[in-house]
Ligand SMILES: Nc1nc2c(ncn2[C@@H]2O[C@H](COP(=O)(O)OP(=O)(O)OP(=O)(O)O)[C@@H](O)[C@H]2O)c(=O)[nH]1
């Protein structure tokens with residue numbers, strides 16, 4: 134196994150940078166640069182030098198033995214000054230040592246997975262935690278990283294192994310007298326897992342939204358003030374506004390943190406009949422994106438009716454509140470009237486949905502769980518059928534166990550590994 138090294142903090146100037154070394158030669162590398170190997174897990178101030186004895190930096194050195202490190206290998210961290218020149222000189226010195234090479238993106242985490250320090254689901258949680266920009270994303274990623282999905286999968290596994298074992302016992306002892314009818318207990322176990330799976334599968338869509346962001350589309354006729362409203366919500370001039378109807382053509386996206394929720398606000402072309410080719414392409418896009426969005430805010434002037442479906446949670450508000458005698462349920466991107474109320478309504482609706490998030494967070498999880506669920510459905514229909522169907526039923530339960538094992542990476546998952554690690558950057 135190679136010993137690998139990389140800058141684990143972000144590129145660029147900073148007060149401090151962390152360079153990590155992991156592998157069997159990590160402590161030797163530490164000795165080469167720092168002169169000795171400080172006590173494990175204790176910060177020690179050392180002068181780092183290259184092979185010629187040139188002073189590179191004064192750094193805090195931390196060492197971890199393989200039984201208590203992130204990667205499951207001996208690890209050294211150099212907390213040096215975060216200048217580009219210092220980082221380059223330390224990396225260069227490490228690269229000149231025999232048996233060391235620079236790490237591939239995600240390689241530290243990959244080793245942590247291979248050495249059993251993290252499960253596959255936890256690796257995904259770690260990737261999400263590093264990407265987290267909002268409070269909801271941080272909380273969700275931490276839940277995955279702390280192993281909640283793994284624990285759930287483990288409890289399903291226990292139930293299903295017991296169910297399969299009970300069925301297999303009836304097959305093995307078919308000639309003898311089986312003291313009890315196992316079907317009721319097997320079906321109770323199977324049903325319990327099925328219910329949990331259904332619940333998790335339902336919630337994956339929401340968890341994915343928390344990961345990738347909710348979309349809220351502003352829709353309405355031309356000139357009602359959609360782009361002005363977007364700019365008011367975003368607090369900057371993201372979209373062009375003008376007194377000419379048909380100003381916005383493309384969908385304008387502004388990504389923001391609305392009270393801890395990741396939300397992308399979409400400004401769209403005003404909806405109307407038109408002969409203008411380009412405008413009508415814009416209108417088609419507006420409709421498509423609005424229909425796919427998680428929530429729509431309809432801006433209406435007068436009593437025109439929106440020409441795309443208004444769903445239950447959608448918000449319909451009157452435009453240009455500042456020009457109305459009765460500004461009830463109206464908003465103005467110009468005066469700011471009603472803006473706080475609108476943002477509260479959006480966040481209340483999305484928070485309510487976010488509260489139904491599953492512990493599982495990815496399409497990969499959904500597929501594994503759906504495969505497990507369908508195997509359990511077959512197992513269940515075969516259930517109280519005596520010994521002829523008992524072995525097929527047990528086999529279906531084993532299939533379900535294998536499908537669920539891929540959640541935490543217990544079985545061979547090389548193909549998903551590459552996909553997951555491709556999202557990691559260097560030094561992770
Ligand atoms: N008085 C008043 N004028 C507004 C308000 N919002 C927008 N306007 C004006 O109405 C005109 C159209 O505003 P936009 O924000 O470009 O309207 P839009 O809905 O994006 O229009 P399209 O992109 O053409 O669909 C501009 O002249 C704005 O200054 C408002 O709340 N009050």
Ligand SMILES: [Mg+2]
Nearest residue numbers: 359360380381
């Ligand atoms: Mg516009």
